[in-house]
Amino acid sequence: MVEYIKDVIWKNGQKVSDFLEQMKANGYQSIELYKAAEIIYKMKKEKAKIFLTFTSNLGTSGLRGLFAQLIKLGLADIIVTTAGALEEDIMKSIGEKFLITRFNADDIALHEKGHNRVGNIAITTDTYQKFEGFIIPILEKIAKEKKSLTTSELIYEIGKNLKDNNSFIRQAYLKKVPIHCPSIIDGSIGFQLYFVKQKHPEFNIDIISDFKETMFYTTQDDRKGVIALGGGVSKHFAILSSLISGGMDYAVYITTANATSGSASGATTSEAKSWGKIKDDADSVTVKGDATVLFPLVMFSVLDRLKKEGEI
């Protein structure tokens, strides 16, 4: 069916879902964004197992609340992310607040104040210390009980100890949604794991079993989809995980990285088809842009629609 560009017109008090409907025929990334909404909607309707992956900085952003909500509503069945996202989720869960700053802030002045910058967000060194004070006893308790556990088991244990319902780690614990973090040592939590291991030298993170859990999370018979926000190891590990179960049926990438560099972060859903990580006939789209704006825009629209149909 041939489709045509349509004029975008403001109507007073328009809802996000109606806004997205207008994007369908607007052009460029607006069209791709609309496709993303269609594909995520289908993932849920067709009961796909949904892999949600995001980079550390998105855990730093306000999206962490939305991630928690998506888990609660059954729109994320398995998570892959990196250490920073876990840490920042925990920090917020224990009441810490992140400052809004500027991209071109004076970084030497920030350093003197103990403000650690992530784009236009800053986390104080004091917050890191509170995080440390909170997490070390939990890790020590875990290390006493278990000699070896996967990152998803470790994060599950951490989730038990959180009380914030806007925490994705907490919601994942409640909903038994596994969170994998293959590069878990790449952050402050790496220091804390190291301190704990000094006392408990047998203590270990069993990342090989993380691999197993992820690879066998889905079977050939499952429908499966991936929503990858940003790139890096979280994106790649998620799409890799469906390789032996036949590839993803649905895939939505939202990224600022360019395909032209050949990086995994910028790789398109099309490239993943050459590998069989996404099926040849999968519904898939790569949306170029900042996930802090684009992802909630898509999801709010999808959730409205699913709500209307009684799916959530």
Added chain:
Amino acid sequence: MVEYIKDVIWKNGQKVSDFLEQMKANGYQSIELYKAAEIIYKMKKEKAKIFLTFTSNLGTSGLRGLFAQLIKLGLADIIVTTAGALEEDIMKSIGEKFLITRFNADDIALHEKGHNRVGNIAITTDTYQKFEGFIIPILEKIAKEKKSLTTSELIYEIGKNLKDNNSFIRQAYLKKVPIHCPSIIDGSIGFQLYFVKQKHPEFNIDIISDFKETMFYTTQDDRKGVIALGGGVSKHFAILSSLISGGMDYAVYITTANATSGSASGATTSEAKSWGKIKDDADSVTVKGDATVLFPLVMFSVLDRLKKEGEI
């Protein structure tokens, strides 16, 4: 006042304006986008003269309808754009439709079908011919009446002949909003102007007077703002135009271009301050991303707010 990151949470049926409110404290480009909405709101409230500039491809997109609406509602007092945007606005005004295609379409196959691609939009060669059939008699009539006119005068004359209220050229005609197009020959309309000039050798486009009109459009006493969508000559010409009247008081750039290349397209609002094209203390922001999504998102929110306050 210190501000903090807040969790983004979906609520059923949320409005665009409430969505944007959540972006205020989400992080990265969402924060910049919120600032853009605040600044555009102020432009209108403080009765600034608003320069709206956009690249050709945005005229090709569905945004052209929104541009028309903004002129009608008094949110664009002067326009700078390029030839393609004018042409595509006229094509749509005479009933032509643009096809939705794919970014990675087979361009040789498209060429054979006469589908001229602009990103994921295609314009048929037939549409170009209809455009030509429509515009040549108008240009000939103009050339008979006037030996020399500025691009804004030319576009005003074209606007007289259009009937589509979603045409920004038509709305600009109705509201006496000047549209300047310094590089007007860079498009199909260049061919038509050339054909007309063959019959009327004295006929001329007086771009030097376009310069004068734009530079003297505002005075030191005016408050003035610029909304620049994309880069290129339209963006640069608009910000240049306030140099002698003291620089812009407000500036919002939405662009996908990077500052790292030193190009005018990627230049930030901060860079413009070194030139005095934007005042040192201006409210200004550079938002990185695709204007087809980000601009209507911002504007729908601003318009809702202005409507509520009876400003529009």
Added chain:
Amino acid sequence: MVEYIKDVIWKNGQKVSDFLEQMKANGYQSIELYKAAEIIYKMKKEKAKIFLTFTSNLGTSGLRGLFAQLIKLGLADIIVTTAGALEEDIMKSIGEKFLITRFNADDIALHEKGHNRVGNIAITTDTYQKFEGFIIPILEKIAKEKKSLTTSELIYEIGKNLKDNNSFIRQAYLKKVPIHCPSIIDGSIGFQLYFVKQKHPEFNIDIISDFKETMFYTTQDDRKGVIALGGGVSKHFAILSSLISGGMDYAVYITTANATSGSASGATTSEAKSWGKIKDDADSVTVKGDATVLFPLVMFSVLDRLKKEGEI
């Protein structure tokens, strides 16, 4: 013929041309860059008429010397650029120097010092004043002699008055290479043209005839190629110009702009094929990256090769 990736190995004192040879089989943009060298080499060997286009900021950079040299050596037969590039070439020709600064300089401090920033380059306000003092008498003389002239005629007249052999305007004058600047009023020169027109109200820039000159610069029988550095009107106007003579036989784009935004600046050589602006079977490549590094790298290699073969 199947080709394979080869290890890149440093050898002491390697030449640029040998370096580029290694890029042929390195991967990602290095491969595209090598293709660019091959295509430009062919343009010259097969006696194509070469359109060279560049954005304003590249005239600001040190590349302006290379542009002059390329004209001298017969590797640029027709130029399309924007006002800033002309101005900066003239400023350097009269002995002005541009400061090296930083991308994240304090723009308000720069403004106070009269340092106008272009990425990590600054042009002083004093330099602008010297430019003005130099150019106004020349423009006045031209305005007295001719009522109306194309931008290429105007620039030719300016070229007569320059003495710097590293000036591309001067070299273009010497070699009778036309330089077109459709948006010539978009810069400081716009002010000067306006001042001159106040004294000589009949004076006019005949951009419609620029269109004619460019469109008829090549015929169906000519082989023709385009080297587009950056995007904007200069790129688009050059590729448009071959539309009626059958499309470019060779095309090299070097740009930092992304295809995903649908902009003319980010449009690929493939997209141009859908329009017939580049032939279906043309040798063409789009290289992603900063032209200040990539373009001289390519050209030094091509020139070495042409020198060896006695072509230059």
Added chain:
Amino acid sequence: MVEYIKDVIWKNGQKVSDFLEQMKANGYQSIELYKAAEIIYKMKKEKAKIFLTFTSNLGTSGLRGLFAQLIKLGLADIIVTTAGALEEDIMKSIGEKFLITRFNADDIALHEKGHNRVGNIAITTDTYQKFEGFIIPILEKIAKEKKSLTTSELIYEIGKNLKDNNSFIRQAYLKKVPIHCPSIIDGSIGFQLYFVKQKHPEFNIDIISDFKETMFYTTQDDRKGVIALGGGVSKHFAILSSLISGGMDYAVYITTANATSGSASGATTSEAKSWGKIKDDADSVTVKGDATVLFPLVMFSVLDRLKKEGEI
């Protein structure tokens, strides 16, 4: 000292090092690239311990040969990378070849042929099988001998078994340069580790000790520098590692990622200063662009200079 833009001029047969000298005063990324060369030169001259990090796709590219050479020449003292880079280095070491393809290749056709695409490079499924046949016996032997080892110990063992001097894993083995790969399971090698663990359930990768090794690799007394090519976990883990030893004295990032998204991949050297990961007064630069071109360009120049001074 004030520095000025200088014209770039081709001279026949120019060397890479002379080319880079011209970049010093050319503008935009060429200036940043020159700074990168200066900083890397200083790292070596001042006997800094050099962290070299690169993403998976750069191991796929021809740069893997240069990485090996840099280790051999003493310009990389510790490496951080991801699984794909290891795998591709091993594949090449056992004689496998990677095909050159196109960014916009037909991915479904590639899939049918068993050509797995990475940008414009393809790796055949047959190559993956040969890799598997080679690596499994090695991993089994390791698993029999050691119950638990860090990724750097594992990679050292693999290095023993390679014979290709262009292999960075081999050269790292010979020079006792540790290679850390925190996310080692994120690739084909994850499958093989899993197979081996099935037979040897006690076998484990001890990533916590990787953390320890990396963090204590340098002390406060060491001068230390980082060269980060691309982003992701390899970049972040390397800069994190100097946090407790006082931050990097030198830092060069070469990346295509944008700072505007707040991602670790796009984070600038300036941002790292706010964290103390790079010292306030460090020599540091962020170069925007494709490392396949920019990194060898910089290194060839640095190596020429060091050779001349008898440093290598």
